[in-house]
Amino acid sequence: MPKVKSYTAPWLSHGPGHGLFAPSSEASKALSAPSPYSKKKKAVGPRRTIARRGTEVFVAVGKELRWGDLVYLKEKWSTSHSHRRMGSRVKREESSQAFDDDVIPSTEEAATAQGFRTIRIPVADDIRQLVISPNNDYLAILTTHTVHICVVPDSSHLTAEDTSPLRPKIWTLGPTTHVTSRSSVASAAWHPLGVKGSCLVTVTTDAIVRVWELSMTDRWSFDSPTLSIDLKKLVDGTTLDQDFTASTATTNASFSQYSLEMQVASACFAGRGSGGWSSMTLWVAMREGDVYALCPLLPQKWAPPPTLIPSLSVSIVSKVAALEDDPAVSERDRLLAQQQLEWMGDLDNQEPQIIDTAPGEQPVEVYTRPARPGVVPRLQGPFEFDADPESDDTLDNLLTDILVIGKKIEIEDLMMGEEDDLDFDDGDQEGLSLSVICLLATTGQVRVFLDLDGVEAQWLPPRNKSRLGRLLSAADPPSLLTFQCIDTLAPKEVHDDAWPTFSSDVMSRYSMFITSHAGITFLSLSPWVFRLEGELSGDSEAGSDFRLGLLVNGQNSIRDRLYTQSSSDATVPLAECAAIRDPDLGYFLLSATPYEPIALTFETPEDEFTPIRHETPYEEKPAVMEPLDFYEPRPAFQPSHAFEQQSDLPELINRLRTSRHKTIVNQEIRLSPVTLQILTDAHRILGEDTYRLGTAVAEIFRRCATLQDELRDQIKKANEVKEKIEKIAGNDKDGDGESDDVRFERRIAGAQERQKRLNERLEGVRKYVSKAATRELSAKERAFVEEVKSMEVSVLGSSEDSPGAKQQQQRQQLKKRFEDVRRLRDELVAEVERVQKPEGGERAASPSKASELKIPTEIRRAKLQQVMSLLSRETALVEAVTSRLERLQT
Numbered sequence: 001m002p003k004v005k006s007y008t009a010p011w012l013s014h015g016p017g018h019g020l021f022a023p024s025s026e027a028s029k030a031l032s033a034p035s036p037y038s039k040k041k042k043a044v045g046p047r048r049t050i051a052r053r054g055t056e057v058f059v060a061v062g063k064e065l066r067w068g069d070l071v072y073l074k075e076k077w078s079t080s081h082s083h084r085r086m087g088s089r090v091k092r093e094e095s096s097q098a099f100d101d102d103v104i105p106s107t108e109e110a111a112t113a114q115g116f117r118t119i120r121i122p123v124a125d126d127i128r129q130l131v132i133s134p135n136n137d138y139l140a141i142l143t144t145h146t147v148h149i150c151v152v153p154d155s156s157h158l159t160a161e162d163t164s165p166l167r168p169k170i171w172t173l174g175p176t177t178h179v180t181s182r183s184s185v186a187s188a189a190w191h192p193l194g195v196k197g198s199c200l201v202t203v204t205t206d207a208i209v210r211v212w213e214l215s216m217t218d219r220w221s222f223d224s225p226t227l228s229i230d231l232k233k234l235v236d237g238t239t240l241d242q243d244f245t246a247s248t249a250t251t252n253a254s255f256s257q258y259s260l261e262m263q264v265a266s267a268c269f270a271g272r273g274s275g276g277w278s279s280m281t282l283w284v285a286m287r288e289g290d291v292y293a294l295c296p297l298l299p300q301k302w303a304p305p306p307t308l309i310p311s312l313s314v315s316i317v318s319k320v321a322a323l324e325d326d327p328a329v330s331e332r333d334r335l336l337a338q339q340q341l342e343w344m345g346d347l348d349n350q351e352p353q354i355i356d357t358a359p360g361e362q363p364v365e366v367y368t369r370p371a372r373p374g375v376v377p378r379l380q381g382p383f384e385f386d387a388d389p390e391s392d393d394t395l396d397n398l399l400t401d402i403l404v405i406g407k408k409i410e411i412e413d414l415m416m417g418e419e420d421d422l423d424f425d426d427g428d429q430e431g432l433s434l435s436v437i438c439l440l441a442t443t444g445q446v447r448v449f450l451d452l453d454g455v456e457a458q459w460l461p462p463r464n465k466s467r468l469g470r471l472l473s474a475a476d477p478p479s480l481l482t483f484q485c486i487d488t489l490a491p492k493e494v495h496d497d498a499w500p501t502f503s504s505d506v507m508s509r510y511s512m513f514i515t516s517h518a519g520i521t522f523l524s525l526s527p528w529v530f531r532l533e534g535e536l537s538g539d540s541e542a543g544s545d546f547r548l549g550l551l552v553n554g555q556n557s558i559r560d561r562l563y564t565q566s567s568s569d570a571t572v573p574l575a576e577c578a579a580i581r582d583p584d585l586g587y588f589l590l591s592a593t594p595y596e597p598i599a600l601t602f603e604t605p606e607d608e609f610t611p612i613r614h615e616t617p618y619e620e621k622p623a624v625m626e627p628l629d630f631y632e633p634r635p636a637f638q639p640s641h642a643f644e645q646q647s648d649l650p651e652l653i654n655r656l657r658t659s660r661h662k663t664i665v666n667q668e669i670r671l672s673p674v675t676l677q678i679l680t681d682a683h684r685i686l687g688e689d690t691y692r693l694g695t696a697v698a699e700i701f702r703r704c705a706t707l708q709d710e711l712r713d714q715i716k717k718a719n720e721v722k723e724k725i726e727k728i729a730g731n732d733k734d735g736d737g738e739s740d741d742v743r744f745e746r747r748i749a750g751a752q753e754r755q756k757r758l759n760e761r762l763e764g765v766r767k768y769v770s771k772a773a774t775r776e777l778s779a780k781e782r783a784f785v786e787e788v789k790s791m792e793v794s795v796l797g798s799s800e801d802s803p804g805a806k807q808q809q810q811r812q813q814l815k816k817r818f819e820d821v822r823r824l825r826d827e828l829v830a831e832v833e834r835v836q837k838p839e840g841g842e843r844a845a846s847p848s849k850a851s852e853l854k855i856p857t858e859i860r861r862a863k864l865q866q867v868m869s870l871l872s873r874e875t876a877l878v879e880a881v882t883s884r885l886e887r888l889q890t
Contacts (some may be wrong), residue, residue, distance in 0.1 A: 001168065001522065001524065001558050001560050002507075002522060002562070002587060002602035002603065003602060003603045003634050004601070004602060005601045005602060005603055005633060006600075006601045006633050007563070007598075007599070007600060007601075007633055007634065007635035007636065008596075008597065008598060008599050008635060008636055009074070009599050010077070010081075011071075011073060011074045011077035012073075012354070012597045012599050013596070013597070014077075015452075016068070016073050016076070016115060016116045016449060017068075017070075017073045017074075017597070018057050018079070018596070018597065019066075019116060020057070020066050020073075020116060020597065021059055021061065021066075021592045021597040022061070022595075022596070023060060023061055023062065023595055024062055024064055025595060037740060038373050043126075043128070043144045043184075044497055044499060045128060045144070045184075045186075045499055046128070046129060046266070046400070046401065046499055046501050046576065047127070047129075047499070047501075047573050047574070047575050047576065048129040048130055048131070048501065048575065048576040049061075049127060049128070049129070049130060049575045049576075049592070050130065050575050050576065050577070050578045050590060050591070050592060051130035051131065051132045051139060051578070052132070052578050052580060052590075053132060053136040054582070055069055055070045055071045055153065055504050055580065055582050055584070056068070056069050056070070056155065056158070057070060057578070057590065058119075058130055058132070058139060059592065060126075060127035060128075060130055060141070061594075062125065062126050062127070062299055062818035063121065063125070063126060064116055064118060064121070065118070065119040065120075065121045065127065065130075065141065065291070066116070066117070066119070067116070067117050067118070067119055067153070067158070067166075067721075068115055068116040068117070069115045069155070070580070070585060070588075070590075071582065071584045071585060072115035072158065072159070073116065073526045074585070075584075076115060087414065113158065114173070114692075117157060117158060117160050117163065117165070117166055118157070118165040118166070118192065118230070118316045119150070119153075119165065119166045119168065120165045120166065120167050121141060121148065121150070121169075121170065122148075122170065122172075123141065123143055123146065124143070124146070125143040125144055125145070125146070126143065127141055127142070127143060127144055128143055128144060129141075129142035129188065130142075131188050131189070131190065132152070132190075133197040133198070133200075134190055134192065134194075134197035134272070135196055135197035136152060136197075136527065137151070137152060137196070137197060137198070138150065138151060138152065138198065138200075138214065139151075139152050140173075140188050140189075140190070140199070140200060141170075142185055142188055143185075144179060144184045144185070144186060145179060145180045145182065145184050146172065146173075146179065146180075146185075147172075147173040147174065147178045147185060147188060147200075147202060148170055148171065148172055148173065149170065149171045149173050149200070149214060149222065150168055150169070150170045151168050151169040151170075151216075152168075153166055153168050169216075171219070172221040172222070173200070173202070173212060173579075174202075174210070174212075174222075174224070174225070175223065176221070176223075177210070177224075177225070178202070178204075178618065182206075183204040183205045183206035183208070184204065184205050185202055185203075185204055185205075186203050186204055186205045186264040186265065186266065186267070187202075187203045187264065187266045187267040187268070188201070188202045189201050189203075189267060189268055189269055189282075190198060191211070191269065191273065191298075191299060191302075192269050192270070192272035192279045192298075193272065193279055193280060193298065193299070193302040193303060193304055193308075194213070194299055194302065194303070195213075195301050195302065195303045195355070195364065195366055196303070196355075196364065197213065198214045199211065199213050199214070199299040199302070200212045200214065200314060201267075201269075201282065201297070202225075202555065203264050203267040203284065205263055205264050205287075206232075206259075206262075206263070206264075207230070207232050207258070207262040207263070207264050207284070207734075208228065208229070208230050208231070208246040208268075209227075209228070209229045209231060209282065209284075209285075209294065209297070210225035210227070210228050210229075210246070210301050211225055211226055212225050212226065212228040213226045213296070213299045213300060213301065226246050226299060226300050227299070227300075227375065227376075229244050229245070229246070229294070229376055230244055230245065230246040230247070231262060231292065231379055232259075232262055233801050234259045234376065234378075234379040235258060235262070235292075235379050236453070237378070237379070238460065238461075239419060239460055239461060239462060239463045240373065240459060240460045240461070240462050240463070241462070241463050242460075243453070244376050245866060247699050253621070254478075256360040260288065261286065261288050261290060262290070263286060263287040263288065264284060264285070264286060265285050265286060265287040265398075265399045265400055265401070265402075266284075266285050266399070266400065266401045266402050267282060267283065267284045267285065267402070268282075268283055268402055268403060269281065269282060269283070270283075270403070270404045270405065270406055270435065271405075271406055271425065271509065272305060273305060273406075273409065274405075274406020274407060274408075274435075275307075275311060275406065275407045275409040275410060275433075276311065276312070276315065276406070276407060276454065276456075277295050277296060277312070277409055277454075277455060277456050277457055278404070278406030278407060278435055278455075279304075279305075279308065279406065280295060280296040280297060280298055280457075281293055281294065281296070281297070281404075281455050282294040282297045283402055283404050283437065284402075284518070285399045285401070285439060286399065286456065287398060287399060288380075288398070288399075289397035289398070289399055290381065290382035290383075291381060291382060291383045291402070291437070291439070291480070291535070292379055292380065292381035292382060292383075293379075293380040293381055293383070293455045294379060294380070294476075295377055295379055295380065295455050295456065295457050295458065296343075296377055296457045297377060298369045299369065299794060300368065300369050301366055301367075301368060301369070302367055302369060303355075303364045303365060303366050303367070304365070304367065304676070306362075307409055308812055309367075311409065311410065312344065313344055313348070316337075316340045316341055316344050317341075317344075319337055320337045320338070320341050322342075324338050326627075332475070334619075335461060335465065336456075336458060337397075338459075339373045339458075339459050339812070340456070342372050342373055343370050343372065343457065346370035346371065346372050347367060350367055350368060352365035352366060352367050352646065353366040353367075354366075356416045368651075373459045373462070374459050374460070375461055376459075376460075377457065377458060378458040378459050378460050380455060380458060380478055381477065381478065382477060383477065383478050383479060383480045384477050384478070384479040384480070385447075385449065385479070385480055385482050386479050386480065386481050386482060387481060387482045388447070388482040389482070389485060390416065393443060395441065395442045395443045395494065395496070395795075396441050396442075396443050396445050397441065398441055398442040399439055399440065399441055399442075400440050400441065400442055400498075400499045400500055400501065401439075401440040401500065401501045401502045402433060402437065402438070402439055402440070402502075403437075403438040403502040403504070403512060404436070404437050404438075405431075405432075405435065405436040405437075405438075405509055405510060405525075407431070407432060407433050407434050407454075408430060408431040408432065408433055410433070412443045414553050430530075431509070431510060431529055431530070431533065432529050432530075432532060432533050432536075433536060433537065434450050434451055434452060434536075435450075435451040435452075435454070436448065436449070436450060436451075436510075436525065436529075437449040437451060437480060438502065438512070440500050440501070440502055441500075442494070442495075442496070442498055442499070442500070443487070443489060443494045444487060444488040444489030444493070444494065444498075444500050444514065444516055444521075445485060445486070445487050445488070445489075445516075446485070446486045446487075446488060446514065446523060447482060447484075447485050447486075448483045448485075448486070448525065448557070449480035449481060449482055449483060449840070450480065450481045450483050451480055451481075451643060452480075452481050453478060453479070453818055455478070473711040484556065486557060486559055487524065488500070488514050488521040488523070488559065488561075489516060489518055490518075491857065493516075493517075493518040495517060498516055498517050498518075498573075499516075499573070500514055500515065501514070501515050501516075501576045502514060503515060503576050503577050503578065503579065504579070505522075505524075505579050505582050506579045506581040506585075506587075506862060507579075507581070507605070508524070508526055509588070510524065510525040510526045510529050511523070511524040511525070511526065512524075513562075513577050513579065513589070513773075515574050515575070515576050515577050515591060516573075516574065517565065517572065517573045517574060518564065518565055519561055519562070519563045519564040519565050519574070520561075520562045520563040520574065520577055520589070520598075520600070520778070521560065521561050521562065521592060522558070522559070522560045522562050523557060523558070523559050524557060524558040524559075525556075525557050526558075527556050527557065527558060528556035528557065559793075561592075561600060562589070562600060563600060563635065564700065565593075566637070566638070566640075566703075567586040571660065572593055572594060572595075572641075573590045573593075573594075574591050574598065575591050575593075575642030576591070577589050577590060577591035577598075578590050585601075586601055586602070586604050587601070587602040587603070587604050587605070588600070588601055589601075589602065595638075595641050596638060598635075603793065610629055631777055632787060635711065637703050637707075639696070639700060640695070640696030640699055640700070640832070642692045642693055642695070642696040643693070643696060645692075647685065647689050648685045649676035649682065649685050649686065649689070650691075652681055652682060652685060653665075661674050661678070664678075677700065690863065695819055696769075728741075729787035749866070761877060814884070814885055814888070815885070816882065817881065818878070818881050821874065821877065821878045824874065824880065825871075825874055825875065825878055828870075828871055829871070830865075830870065832867060832868075835864075
């Protein structure tokens with residue numbers, strides 16, 4: 001879980017950084033309180049107005065697009081404020097300007113600073129979404145109904161002397177398709193398998209999917225899509241030869257039974273490096289709660305990663321082989337397997353086109369979309385949610401966004417029998433072997449589902465097998481297993497017009513941020529993903545039910561509210577946040593309100609930016625003592641923008657002066673229905689203004705009261721730190737003037753002296769105990785004593801016998817033993833002489849025996865040495881016994 005170090009860095013709160021997010025004059029008027037006389041209906045939908053390319057960010061403010069480099073702005077601000085402290089923002093009561101011009105420059109002054117430019121966009125409405133391509137070459141700019149494609153300028157324009165607004169190449173995507181007379185655009189996603197990231201998929205709210213293959217040299221590619229699919233037609237499709245193309249009529253479509261149920265909320269793909277069919281599967285979340293999948297959805301020209309086609313080939317061939325040997329397989333499954341095999345066969349027969357890339361990058365292999373079995377896949381869904389908890393709140397079923405995390409690549413199965421290793425992304429090799437689908441509702445509830453069956457490529461049957469198409473429509477729908485439901489908003493923060501969104505994290509693909517009108521919440525699935533994968537891939541089944549039960553019922557996911565907006569009003573939404581990880585910026589999260597930026601700086605992980613290879617000798621830097629973090633970071637308080645909004649009362653007076661009742665403006669007030677209506681309208685406007693101002697003033701009052709408590713706590717913590725420092729330095733009042741260093745040295749010396757005395761006492765006690773106590777004999781020692789005693793009895797006799805008989809018996813026994821020893825010695829000597837004596841005659845007589853023995857010389861010498869040692873031992877024993885007998889006789 002990331003730990004917040006600071007909120008809204010000063011280089012973004014002031015100066016050019018603030019100019020990236022400051023509303024323009026036109027946007028300020030639009031942000032005013034909604035007028036009761038305005039006929040324009042406020043659009044409800046996602047607010048993705050921040051896109052990034054590395055450390056460069058694109059920010060949409062109203063109808064403007066601003067571009068800046070965060071690292072450059074930070075360095076410029078640090079350089080200009082290195083010798084002086086940044087002044088506080090002081091508001092002038094007698095001035096029409098909100099802040100001091102010397103402290104906060106205007107937008108025009110900020111635009112003149114290097115690292116910040118404005119891009120002219122020919123849009124007629126406010127920009128709602130910004131989506132940058134995977135290769136950072138194109139930027140999709142979305143309003144409620146139109147889509148524009150902008151070629152991202154080179155970074156050198158940010159540091160150029162010319163600071164005028166840029167006018168890059170911009171195309172209108174579908175000038176006759178995405179227009180105000182048609183349905184609004186719900187979502188736009190760059191296809192992960194597009195050639196150099198040039199394929200865009202747009203999904204409108206009326207469930208029409210369009211695939212655009214963009215080319216800088218072909219202007220026609222921006223006018224019409226290469227593939228158009230109407231999901232409302234496809235959901236009832238039965239055969240491949242039906243027409244599922246979206247209607248080109250400009251009139252409104254007729255009513256359909258799916259007009260309400262298939263209102264699209266969001267759509268997305270899994271990552272490019274996902275395993276299986278995930279990277280070519282489009283997941284579509286409907287506003288009413290249904291989820292559909294379209295697989296495979298491919299452009300006419302597509303570039304797969306090196307591992308995709310081999311992995312799919314292995315999977316399809318093994319599946320077909322398994323189905324052929326199983327007689328219980330249904331005709332539907334056999335047809336699906338044959339269609340997948342036919343699709344893969346068409347792909348294997350192609351010779352890919354090689355496209356050169358930049359130096360240092362691998363060449364791109366481009367394939368053509370297989371024409372068989374068909375171009376349009378079957379629409380899978382709506383998915384049933386197994387074990388989904390029931391909710392009484394209807395807003396829990398109103399979806400706003402979807403996020404799909406594809407399953408990991410099965411490296412072991414893919415590389416089996418291969419000698420060459422492929423380069424894999426570390427994030428794609430780790431994780432779960434199942435796809436994870438996350439749905440986000442209006443209430444901020446996140447539901448996590450697992451795709452146990454796995455979505456595969458499916459097509460409708462051909463015309464000659466239309467019966468199978470009817471069977472497919474009548475078959476059981478696919479299902480997703482509900483794993484967890486997580487609430488990110490409090491019940492009082494729920495709003496009907498809220499539209500929370502997902503945004504991915506740069507640290508892990510199983511971490512995400514949820515942005516809503518109430519704040520930003522961090523959510524991580526990593527604690528249970530790897531544990532679940534261990535259970536699924538493990539061989540031991542003993543106790544698996546118990547472990548899975550603990551895994552499901554425990555508190556698995558990590559949820560933390562990182563930022564809470566002071567005014568939880570849906571009319572002031574937050575832009576979808578963007579996570580950045582850079583050596584200069586650190587671990588950084590950027591979001592914005594319609595008025596100002598919101599930046600959260602997290603603690604950098606320990607494994608941050610470890611160098612892989614060093615061209616020059618690398619020397620480790622010495623450890624730097626960092627200051628203590630005894631403070632609690634808090635976001636800077638921003639007064640409510642209700643104080644800056646204009647009232648609608650002047651507009652009411654102007655409308656009254658130009659109306660047919662303008663004569664009563666300068667007359668005395670008379671009781672009449674017209675006067676009552678005018679006073680009622682004025683009262684409604686004044687009531688809204690006073691309520692808004694009263695709420696803002698009350699918030700300031702509560703904030704001031706809270707600020708006193710926070711300041712008191714901060715002073716208390718500062719005093720504690722001060723007392724610790726004074727105690728260490730020896731300047732504390734309770735001490736005797738000695739520093740902690742001196743006291744510690746004295747205590748250490750005293751402890752060492754006590755330790756020395758204790759060691760001496762312990763050594764004395766040990767010596768005393770060793771003298772006072774006798775050690776017990778070991779088993780070998782006891783056996784030796786018994787042997788000596790038995791030898792004594794055998795030699796000297798028992799103590800119970802008489803002295804004369806004892807002496808006589810002892811002499812006879814010794815004499816007998818002496819004779820036995822002498823006899824044994826004579827035998828051994830004769831035997832040795834016989835062995836050592838060369839017998840030439842016998843050797844000559846029996847050469848075959850000598851050749852048969854073949855005793856090695858080393859063994860013979862070892863045996864002789866052993867015999868000689870035994871003889872010398874016996875000789876010494878005999879001599880000792882002889883001398884003993886001679887002493888006894890004398």
